[in-house]
C-alpha cells in the first residue's frame with residue numbers, strides 16, 4: 001500500500017534499491033512509498049547509462065557476449081523500478097504517483113532513445129551481423145531484434161535527424177501521459193447517482209448490487225451509482241428501463257477525454273503530426289507503414305484488407321439487427337428511433353426472443369472465484385501446471401491475490417497476481433503485465449505476472465458474480481499471463497510477450513475458446529445458490545447465442561481499427577482537426593448512426609496513451625484469424641485438450657516468446673498459415689451463416 005503522507009526517506013533506506021528478501025523476491029509493496037521512486041529512478045538510470053557506456057566503449061572486438069549479452073544484462077535496476085512503478089500508477093495511483101509519471105515518462109523515452117541511437121553500439125551490432133557464425137538460433141534472433149530496434153529508432157541516420165527524433169520521442173511521451181491522465185480524470189470525475197427504485201428499474205439483482213458498491217466506494221450519498229468503467233456502464237445500458245438515464249450515462253461514457261480541461265483532441269492532433277514526421281524521417285511514407293513493417297501484417301494494406309473483408313458482412317448484419325429492434329420499439333408503441341443508448345437494451349430483448357436467453361440467466365452460474373479456478377484448470381489440462389494461493393507475498397492493494405504456479409514436475413514457474421475489482425485509483429480496461437520477466441541469462445529467473453480487471457465488487461464477503469463477457473476477459477488476460485509464466489527462453493528481450501503486436505493477442509484470444517467448452521462450463525459454471533452445474537440446455541443456448549449481436553460487436557471494433565489506421569496513414573498531418581477527421585472517417589465507411597466506435601479517439605488509450613497499439617488496433621482481429629484457426633487444430637482431434645496439440649502449442653507459442661518470427665512460430669504449430677475462414681465462421685459472418 002502507498003502512504004503519501006510519510007516523510008522523505010534517506011537514500012540508503014530506499015526499498016526500491018535494496019535487495020528484496022520477500023518471498024520470490026517480489027517488490028516489497030508494503031514498504032514502497034511514492035517519494036522512493038524519484039531517487040530510485042535517478043540511481044537506476046545513472047547505473048544503466050554507465051553500463052551501456054562501458055559496452056559502447058569496449059576496446060575488444062565486438063562479440064555476441066561483450067555486446068548483446070552485455071546489453072541484455074544491463075539495466076536490471078531500471079527494469080525492476082520501472083515495473084513496480086508502472087504497475088502502481090495504472091492499478092493504484094494517486095496524485096503523487098501521477099506527478100512522478102508526468103516527469104519520468106519523457107525521461108525514460110529520452111533514455112532509451114539515447115541507447116538505441118548510440119552510434120558506437122550500432123556499429124558493434126552491424127559488425128556482429130556481418131559474421132554470425134557460432135550463434136545458435138535464439139542468439140541470431142536476438143541479434144536481429146537488436147539490429148531492427150536500433151535501425152527503427154534511427155541509429156542509421158545523420159546527427160540532425162537523430163536529434164529531431166529524440167525531440168519527437170520525448171514530446172510524444174509527454175503527450176501520451178497527458179492523454180491517459182485526462183481519460184483517468186474524466187473517469188474519476190463522473191458518476192450517475194441512482195436514488196429511487198424507479199431509477200433502478202429493470203436492473204437485475206447483481207447489477208443493483210454493483211451500483212450500490214460503486215456508490216459506497218466513492219462515498220456518495222445516493223444508494224446507487226453508475227460509473228464510467230465498462231463493467232458498470234454496459235450492464236446499466238443493457239438493462240435499465242429508464243431511457244433518459246441510459247442516454248445520460250451513455251453520453252458521459254463516450255465523451256471521456258473530450259470536455260474542458262481534459263480535452264484530448266489537441267493532444268491527438270499533435271501526436272498524429274509528430275508520428276507522421278517521425279515516420280518520414282525514418283524513410284516510411286506514413287506512421288502506419290512504419291509500425292506495420294515490424295508486425296506480422298507487414299503493410300497497412302494487409303491490415304486493411306482483413307478489416308474490409310469483415311466490415312461489409314458485419315455492417316449488413318448490424319443493420320438487419322437494427323431494423324429488427326426498431327420494429328420491436330414500434331410494436332411496443334414506442335415513438336422514437338433507436339439511438340446508440342438503446343442498442344444494448346433492445347439487443348438484450350432481442351436476444352431473449354431469438355435465443356431464448358437473457359444475459360441475466362447466465363450470471364448466477366458465473367461466480368468470480370469459480371471462473372478464476374476455471375482459468376487455472378484449463379491451464380492444468382493443457383499444460384499440466386498447478387496453482388496454489390500464497391498469502392505471504394506482498395501486494396499493492398488488499399484486494400490483490402497471489403498464487404504460485406508450478407510445472408508438472410513441481411518446479412516453480414512463477415507468481416501470478418490477480419487484481420480483479422474496479423476502484424477509483426485504477427485505470428479502466430483490463431490488462432496483463434509483469435513485475436519481472438523470465439530469463440536464463442545467468443541462471444533461471446522466473447517471472448512475476450499480474451492481471452488487472454475492473455469487475456464490479458460485491459458487498460464485503462459476498463460472492464461476486466460476473467457476466468459472460470467479464471469471464472471471457474478473465475480468460476483473455478490469463479492467456480496473456482500464461483504467455484509470460486510459461487516463457488522458457490534465455491534472453492530477456494524476447495521473453496514472454498516480447499512478440500509482434502499482431503501476434504501477442506493469439507495466446508490470450510485463443511484461451512477464451514476454452515471458457516465456452518462444455519468441459520469447463522459444466523465443471524465451473526455452478527449456480528451460486530444451489531451449486532448445480534449449468535444445465536446442458538443453457539450451455540447449448542449460450543453457445544448458440546455466441547454469434548448473436550456479432551454485427552454490432554464487429555462494427556464497433558472494426559470502426560475503431562479503421563479510424564486508428566486512417567489517423568496514422570496521413571502523409572502530412574499539419575493542422576489536423578481530430579473531431580472533423582473522426583466524422584469524415586466514419587462517413588467514408590458508412591458507420592451506422594446507431595453504433596458508436598468501441599473506443600472513440602479522445603479516450604482511445606490503446607492508440608494514444610503510448611505508441612504500443614498505434615496503427616495496431618487491427619491486431620485483435622489479425623490475432624483472431626490465428627486463434628480461430630488454432631482452436632480448430634484442437635477441435636479437429638475431437639478433444640479440446642488434445643495432448644499432442646497442446647504440446648505443440650506450448651513449445652511454439654506459450655513458451656517460445658519472440659524466439660521465432662511470428663509466421664514461423666505459427667507454421668511450426670499448425671503446419672501452415674491460417675486463412676480468414678475460421679474467423680468469419682466463428683463470428684457468424686459468412687454468407688451462408690443464418691442469423692441466429
Ligand SMILES: [Zn+2]
Nearest residue numbers: 476480505508
Ligand atoms: Zn489482450
